[in-house]
Amino acid sequence: MSTYRVSGKGRVDHNRPVRFTFNGENFEGRQGDTLASALLANGVHLIGRSFKYHRPRGFLSAGSEEPNALVGVNRGVGRAEPNTRATVLEIFDGLNTVSQNHWPSLKRDVGAINDPLYMLFSAGFYYKTFMWPKSFWNKVYEPIIRGAAGLGKSPAVPDPDTYASRYAHCDVLVVGSGPAGLVAALEAGKSGAKVILVDESPEFGGSLLGEPDAEINHLSAWDWLLETNAALAAMKNVTLLNRTTAIGYYHQNFVGLCQRLTDHLSELPDGAPRERLWKVRAKQVVLAQGSIEKPLVFDGNDRPGVMLAGSARVYLNRYGVKVGNLPVVVTSHDSAWLAAFDMAQAGAKVAAIVDIRARVPNYFVKRARALGIETLCGWTISGTKGRHRVTSVRVNPVSAGGHVGPARTIACDALLMSGGWTPSVHLFSHTKGKLDWSDERQMFLPGARTEDSRCAGAGNGKFGLEESLMEGASAGAAAAIDAGFSASAGSYSVEGEVLCIGASNRELPSDRSASWAKAFVDFQNDVTAKDIRLAVREGFKSIEHIKRYTTTGMATDQGKTSNMNGLSIASDAVKRPSPSVGLTTFRPPYTPTTFGAFAGYNRGDLFEVTRKTAIDSWAEEKGAVYEPVSLWRRAWYFSKQGEDMHQAVARECRATRQSLGMFDASTLGKIEIVGPDAAEFMNRMYTNAWTKLAPGRLRYGLLLGEDGFIRDDGVIGRLSTDRFHVTTTTGGAARVLAMMEDYLQTEWPDLKVWLTSTTEQWAVIALNGPNARKLIEPLVEGIDLANEAFPHMSVAEGRICGVPTRLFRVSFTGELGFEVNVPARYGRAVWEALYDAGRKYGITPYGTETMHVLRAEKGYIIVGQDTDGTVTPEDASLAWAIGKTKPDFVGKRSLTRPDMLMADRKQLVGLLTSDPKTVLEEGAQIVLDPNQKVPMKMVGHVTSSYWSETLGRSIALAIVEGGRAKEGQTVHVPMPDKTHSAEIVGMVFVDPENKRLNV
Known part of the structure; x- marks a missing residue:
């Protein structure tokens, strides 16, 4: 039994050993361990090497904010993944892991030569060092930099795993299953609202999993968790998603979730996806993401064995692992004292608690003395020793004037630090919600919101358990009410809670020259406090500029443990308050997310999805030869036995010109433009005049870009005074709709117009040839097809073959033509009915090649084939399509440039x-x-x-x-x-x- 594993403690199954390897060495953990907790239980603190200096690094945290413990994971052939956080990687039998960023071995790394040469690698060194001689860049500097860049090794073979995706809608989405999140989901669930609760951990409970001391509603914290989780699981209207990270919060309460389905399994079920990307649209969102503990900034704060005090408490209480037998605690916050007490009660000899505050609540000092722990209040830590694991710390008294006294060395095998807690506001910031700075608490808190959301718990600055529970309950009930349900918040009482306070600190005072100290702010990118101060001296005042110059906060952890310390040091350096220095932008994803999760089903044959029309299956049965057109598969030609392409196309052309041909035109882009200002909108977008086009008539529409060059064209029907049926080219559908939306939202937001893509709602059958009218006349109801009543370029709504239709009289062949638009679900049935009825006319289905020939014979252009982005209407002999009296339309001014004339x-x-x-x-x-x-x-x-x-x-x-x-x-x-x-x-x-x- 390891001297670091505490028998019977934690939530792991001590009776189920799990065997795994790290760097080829066999280890044993327990069911429920992460790789981090299992290695710590075996006394392993050295986990990797830092990016720039190749300094030995250990575990800093116990969660997804971890910047140091990135490992490579090999789950079998093709299942190698770099940069996996050991703190969230669940172990299983046969797990094979390796450390990263070293050669030839973890303990003996040649790259460590960078450490004593660190003065050469100060902030922005790459901007200065590689400027001369200029000719060296391509041949010398760039290859070296590229070779040194990165931490892990990218996979070299295709990923054999599958990835799923799913859309979901709910009334209330709760992100985070700590105390606030659990009661928010519970109260919303009681109302009958459809609730989704997500958390990145395998277990729901959040901070309660590592802090089980208090009682909630007269139950121990873990018993209350058991009861609450059971209640949620029993609610049919509540969906519980563990191992699921909310990676991004987008407009209109659209939230992306990444669910890990099989990474914790030793044997993969057949066909089971590795991950699932959820795309959730919620009426209301409750953000209960908790908070992140801040490291302290001092010389040598990055050695293996130096970690966050709250994380050490999690390893002990949740995983049953002591991170050391002789720890020292250094803090500016009360919560670290609780970690020291827990360690002492678990059998560790806590050498000392060093608190940089001169005054600490008497309760903590008394309890520490009762446990035999030395307390040093008003002291600072000025350095550490130990190469592959911390062996001692150097501490100094600090006078009221800030002067550092003589040093004292304390032996230790772990150093637990805490600089207070920072609310996790990342998802709230994704929505462009306003963050308010609390000068008293030295933290940013959620302010004015832009979405239908609310923040609760530690993520909203409520660090007390009882106040967090009450706020979570209120948030859940309020969210349910806003979603249209009747709800009221329940009451929660807490006993045995120790309220913790503390001040935030910048770089700790030291007895060593700041120019020589290595006090790390960003552990993953090796950014020190002196790098930030150097950036300020070199003229960078905004935190965004400092971030890019020093790379602080730009690592894969996105500065979760470094941003606030970096901001504080920059604020001190520029002698301005933190809010005026600014806050770096939080961007999705919240944690690194696999490309596979984003790709989902879109890989291999599905990488570029082949779109098929409702009539496609009929064409396939008839032996059609296909060609890709945009994302669609279209029948190229229909070959009869013994025919080559030339013969088949010739036959199809003859039949259409002489009698009757039919063509599947369903792929044409279709946009419904509706609203009282629809005609005015059309007038501004297209070159032609539209206000005087009568309902029931069609017109050829020409669309230009701002540069005056042809972008798209199509036939457009006015169905009523406020409704247009617009067709576009097959490849231009999405592009045209996006262009229209852009103008409607940014240039003409005053117009009352609604745009809807209907491309896939209509199947379109083009009938061309002298006998086209004869074919459809007996099949059409409600439309007079006589030449006088329904002339060329007309549109009418009626029925054909018993189903609704929008019938266009239009031709892309020069023959008498009709385009039959029917709801897509009827497409094949109507096609077959027309084909059967047309046999007496020798009806002939034709493909895209014949369509191209027939239209070219008439001089009809195809945008993108006969135009190349530099063709104007005049160039294409389409000047007649320009409204001569129109005051303006998109591209009009460009048509008068001298080079266009x-x-x-x-x-x-x-x-x-x-x-x-x-x-x-x-x-x-x-x-x-x-x-x-x-x-x-x-x-x-x-x-x-x-x-x-x-x-x-x-x-x-x-x-x-x-x-x-x-x-x-x-x-x-x-x-x-x-x-x-x-x-x-x-x-x-x-x-x-x-x-x-x-x-």
Whole structure:
């Protein structure tokens, strides 16, 4: 039995040993241990090396705020993970862990040479050291820096684990299961509200797990925990999520949670995900995240064996582990005295309690003397000794004037420190909630909130157990009431509580020159107090600038244990109050989160999700060949037996021009624009005029960017005076909606308009060809399809095949055309009904390649293929789509720039090759003189090129400098086989009079 394990103490199962390895050495812990508590039970304090100086480091804390104890974990092939916090890593049989950032071994590290050379690595040294000679940067400095950067080793093989994700909604979300969080969830749950309670620990209880002395409602703390947890588990309206970290708090009470599902298991269940990312939308949020103990800043405060007093108490009471047999306590806060008392009662000989305050409540001094503990009030600690574990501390009396007296050395095997407690306000800060500075308590507290939330307990500055319980109960009841339920807060009484107070301190006074002292503020990034003072001397006054110059608070712990000390030292250095120096920004995630959790299901074949229409399965059954279009899978062509692509497309083109073709156009982006100002909004966004467009009519819409270049286009229907059905290109749907939202929210917030993406709500079936009307006429109800009643560019709502439809009379082929919009759930059924009814007309389904050919024959452009981000409406022969009398629209001013009006701009034209059988390559460059010297002057390029079955020859569209003025001229297109000649012609190759549209 280890001399550090206290038999029968704590919440671990002493009858269930767990075997694991650390750096190849076998160890034994207990079921319920973390790696940290198990190693400490075995007397292991040295856990790793620091980032910059490679100094030996041990455990500082017992929670997720830990900056030092980062280890590599190997759970099998492909399951290697660096930088795992040993303080939250639950051990299991077979766990294999290693320390990091050293070579060749943890105890003998070559990198430790940086420690005695620390004067060369002061704050900002990399900005100064690597500036000369400049030529060395790429060849010398950068490779060295990259080689030294980082702590652990990245995995070298794909991650075999799976990761899940889930959306959830609740009335009240409670973050943190300490005393305040538990009663908040309990009171909200009693109201009948749907409650989710989350905590990053395997057990609910928070601080009570490590501080079991008090009684709550006449029950011992742990008995009360048992009763309360049982009550919560019995409520069907309460969801309990342990091992779950709230990693980010976003707008409108959207909170991200990361749940660890299998990391604590020795054998993984088949198919079980490793982690689950919860995306929770809550009506009300209660933040009960507790507080974080502050380290003290003194010379040698980073040695293994130097840790937070509250964490030592957690290791003892929760895990049954003494962190030392001969500890010394140094503090400026009462709570560390309680840790000393617990250690003494567990059999440790506490050598001394050093309190930098001259006056300490008499109760603590009397109890310490009763336990045989020496008390040194009004003393400071000025140094430590010990390489791989602290062996002694140097303490000094401090006079009323701040003068440090002669040193005294005290032997120890652990040093427990406490500089008070800091409320955990990280999630509250994610919402841009205002933080208020308490000068009396030297801490930031939650202030004005921006979301439907409230803070309770130690996270709100209520450090007393009874006041924390009462505030938590009030917060839970109030949250339930605000969520629409009837609730009242219960009453909680506490007996045996010792209230703790204390003052916050900056860097402790020392008997050693500050220039030589290594008093660490940020343990993970090796930032010392003198680094912060140096930054101030070099002109950095804002804490954000100091943070970046020194890297304090920029490690993976995000400064949980360093930010407040860094702020205090900076405040002292600049001689200004802490609030005026500023507070660094807290950003999600709250703790490091795996990429796998964020990726979720989006990996492998699901990395880029293939979107399919409601009609896709029918096309697959008919042997469609597919191509990717944006994120969609679309039928490219339908090949019959023995046909190649050229033959299939030719057949589909002939059938559509001669009789009837059908095409799945469901992938088109669709946006519903609704509101009394909908027409005005359309008028401002699109080049065309919309206010006078009558309901029931369609119009081609052209969308520009601020630069005046074409961004998107589509046919838009006005369904009523306040409602538009907007279509966009398949690839532009999300981009256009985002652009609209941006303008609506930032430029025209006064407009009463609502935007809704309906792309996936409608299945769209395009019917084209001379027999299109004959097909749908007997199947349509409520719409007169006569040419006079329903002309080209009309829209009407009715029914088709018995289901609701928005019927567009529009064509992207130049033939008589209709687009049948039906709710997506009816898409395949309506498609099959139309296909069966159309057999007598030889109906032919066609794919995207045929669609491209048919539209190119009519000179209809495809944004993104025939445009390249530098094409204006005039360049594309679309000037007719610009409202000439409109005072303004997006991009209008840019159209008048001199460079937009130049005659030699590249313009869209048609091309006919001299050899009708030659199909030009899309993207091929165009030259005027094929005999000019290399490099030749390119005047344009081919944008679209096809074989036209209708014309019996090839056709192409191209962008050419001054193209329209060159109509009738010959240009040349170099291709791999030879240089081909082509004549510049108009863009419309088939039916320029549009007679087919009105057949």
